[in-house]
Amino acid sequence: MLKLENVHAHFGLSHVLQGISLRVDAGEVVGLFGRNGVGKTTIIKTIAGWVRPTSGSIFFKGQPIGGVRSEVICQSGIGLVPEDRRIFPGLTVEENLVLGFMQAPKRTRADSRRKLDEIYARFPRLGERRAQAGTTLSGGEQQMLAMARVVAGQPRLLLIDEPTEGLAPKIVDEIFQLMDGLRRDGIPIVLVEQNVRRAIDLTTRFYAIERGQVVAEGDSGSANDRAELFRHIAV
Secondary structure, eight states, rough: OEEEEEEEEETTTEEEEEEEEEEEOOOOEEEEEOOOTSHHHHHHHHHHHOOOSSSSEEEEEEEEEEEEEEEHHHOOOOOOOOEOOOOOOTTHHHHHHHHHHGTTTTTHHHHHHHHHHHHHHHHHHHHHHHTSBGGGOHHHHHHHHHHHHHHHHHHHHEEEEEETTTOOOHHHHHHHHHHHHHHHHOOOOOEEOHHHHHHHHSEEEEEEEEEEEEEEEETTTTTTHHHHHHHHHHH
């Protein structure tokens, strides 16, 4: 479904991604793990078109998307839940969600209403706060809103960047339950998450990232592969 081949990216003179190659197959949850500042978020943003690769290739469903505008990548079916959530100020929860429908512009009003009902069933806290301004929600609720807004566009692939950072343990549990529900629905996910010991149980496979390079990859169900991952990231 997604394939990166020897992808490089620079910020000015800083060589951030140094030959990243990875893949995501249908139905997989793939974890990108590593210490802070090693390039994980840049990988996510490069896939989504927020960062332009300086060389290498990115393919989504067999089509090249490296360097394509972010809005075109979004419309192709790749949804990004960014670390900073980007809740629109001045808009209610429901208005934020409706903006997610722009990823699927051919949906009818009845389809949109039905999809909103499905989202509120999956994210009941948002249903309770649908008329509340999105920026007045708690941090955990804003994270749910950011995820739900992307899900509203019916993405074929989800990119989720640090969804539990700074959240209380109870809310972390809810976020992981929500991601597990998306996984069970068959939505492929690329997940960047610092809580590796918790996230590894959600993933199918993983890549360990150091200094903009893949230094290990493996099967999340393999004890040997897990041990190699933890050796690299020292958690």
